[in-house]
Amino acid sequence: xxxxxxxxxxxxxxxxxxxxxxxxFEMLVSAHGTAVLRVCRAMVGVVDADxxxxxxxxxxxxxxxxxxxxxNWQAWLVTIARNKSLxxxxxxxxVPEPMDTAGDGPLEGGDVVVHAVEAGETAAAVWAALARLPxxxxxxxxxxxxxxxxxxxxxxxxxxxxxxxxxxxSDAMAALRALLGGDGKGHGKD
Amino acid sequence: MSETGIPxxxxxxxxxxxxxxxxxxxxxxxxxxxxxxxxxxxxxVDSPVGSLLLARTEAGLVRVAFASEGHDSxxxxxxxxxxxxxxxxxxxxxxxxxxxxxxxxxHRRRFDLTLDFRLAQGFRREVLDYLPQITYGHTAxxxxxxxxxxxxxxxxxxxxxxxxxxxxxVVPCHRVVRSDGRSGAYLGGPEAKALLLALEAAS
Numbered sequence: 001x002x003x004x005x006x007x008x009x010x011x012x013x014x015x016x017x018x019x020x021x022x023x024x025f026e027m028l029v030s031a032h033g034t035a036v037l038r039v040c041r042a043m044v045g046v047v048d049a050d051x052x053x054x055x056x057x058x059x060x061x062x063x064x065x066x067x068x069x070x071x072n073w074q075a076w077l078v079t080i081a082r083n084k085s086l087x088x089x090x091x092x093x094x095v096p097e098p099m100d101t102a103g104d105g106p107l108e109g110g111d112v113v114v115h116a117v118e119a120g121e122t123a124a125a126v127w128a129a130l131a132r133l134p135x136x137x138x139x140x141x142x143x144x145x146x147x148x149x150x151x152x153x154x155x156x157x158x159x160x161x162x163x164x165x166x167x168x169x170s171d172a173m174a175a176l177r178a179l180l181g182g183d184g185k186g187h188g189k190d
Numbered sequence: 191m192s193e194t195g196i197p198x199x200x201x202x203x204x205x206x207x208x209x210x211x212x213x214x215x216x217x218x219x220x221x222x223x224x225x226x227x228x229x230x231x232x233x234x235v236d237s238p239v240g241s242l243l244l245a246r247t248e249a250g251l252v253r254v255a256f257a258s259e260g261h262d263s264x265x266x267x268x269x270x271x272x273x274x275x276x277x278x279x280x281x282x283x284x285x286x287x288x289x290x291x292x293x294x295x296x297h298r299r300r301f302d303l304t305l306d307f308r309l310a311q312g313f314r315r316e317v318l319d320y321l322p323q324i325t326y327g328h329t330a331x332x333x334x335x336x337x338x339x340x341x342x343x344x345x346x347x348x349x350x351x352x353x354x355x356x357x358x359x360v361v362p363c364h365r366v367v368r369s370d371g372r373s374g375a376y377l378g379g380p381e382a383k384a385l386l387l388a389l390e391a392a393s
Contacts (some may be wrong), residue, residue, distance in 0.1 A: 021266075021269055021270035021274065022269060022274040023266065023269055023274060024265045024266065024268070024269045024274055024276040025274055025275055025276060025277070026276060026277055026278065029215055029218065030215070033211045033214065033215060034204075034207055034211060037207060037210060037211060037214070038203070038204075038207075041203070050210070050213075050214060053214055054214065054217065054218060054221060057218055058218075058221060058222065058225065058227070061222055061227045061275060062225075062227060064274055064275060065229075065273055065274060065275065122202040122205075123202040123203055123205050123206070125202075126199070126200060126202050126203050127203065130203075141200070145195070145196060145197055145200055146196060146200060146203065146204075148195055173197065173199070176199055176200075177199060180199060
């Protein structure tokens with residue numbers, strides 16, 4: 001955990017370094033393309049993620065020359081990716097599973113997960129497990145653990161407090177460990 | 191971004207990202223161009239004077255930069271001075287690349303490219319306007335060039351204008367030399383200047 005914390009802080013520092021002008025847009029694509037892809041995949045699924053990734057960067061590019069006040073390009077792009085993902089979900093009427101109200105919680109999807117694991121699709125299994133999480137938990141884990149945003153930025157995205165964001169991520173990790181078999185192959189500490 | 195912070199349980203998610211991103215980035219430049227969102231297109235070409243960065247706007251070729259100028263810092267300054275919507279788009283610089291190839295092969299004595307002079311203002315711009323009058327294979331002194339301008343005694347300023355020419359090679363600042371016959375300073379280094387003058391003398 002401590003490694004991750006320092007990683008997040010490092011990213012934030014680098015992104016917040018004062019610049020005279022926005023860098024060439026290509027630099028943003030190469031520096032943050034991965035983070036945006038992870039957000040899109042987690043939000044809309046691997047298949048639709050490519051389209052949403054494209055929409056995200058095009059939207060960013062349209063407003064880019066006037067985005068002078070942005071201090072953290074990564075957080076800015078993740079915000080756009082999140083909005084584009086939510087738009088996409090609304091458009092396709094595939095509202096993210098409202099797990100909070102589903103009663104039995106994440107373990108409900110266990111069968112799908114087991115299936116995927118048995119098929120040897122490790123990544124698919126993890127995506128499936130992630131998809132079973134309540135949206136807020138899923139987002140917290142993606143923004144913090146996959147993208148590397150500090151909890152303060154995660155809270156800003158989710159519109160909650162830093163403590164709540166931290167709790168959501170930690171609940172999510174516990175749920176993922178339960179879903180994927182915490183001591184399974186390669187799943188060590190986090 | 192650093193991969194070290196990712197919990198192992200989530201690590202499988204990062205598989206295949208590199209390939210997906212390469213494809214996405216390729217499509218993205220095309221989509222950006224189709225929407226008219228590319229303000230500056232660039233490419234890097236090899237040449238006898240080292241790798242050259244070529245950049246253009248809608249208006250024309252706007253920058254030719256030697257490796258010694260630091261291509262990354264040139265891109266940063268294009269972002270600051272023109273627009274940060276800059277993309278690697280080699281096809282949009284095909285014509286410039288072809289004419290430069292012909293020039294270095296000794297087959298071209300004059301460039302027929304549309305130029306965008308927005309990076310040179312005022313007196314610097316005026317100097318650049320006169321430089322094409324020094325024809326292929328010839329040289330002129332800084333003082334001679336100054337004499338052609340509205341400030342005939344501004345010899346030093348002519349030197350500055352040449353040293354900061356945003357379109358070297360195409361706008362032939364390499365043909366401006368010192369009055370004592372020595373070739374003088376050059377953006378691309380003295381060796382590059384000597385090479386160009388020798389090339390033009392031989393062709």
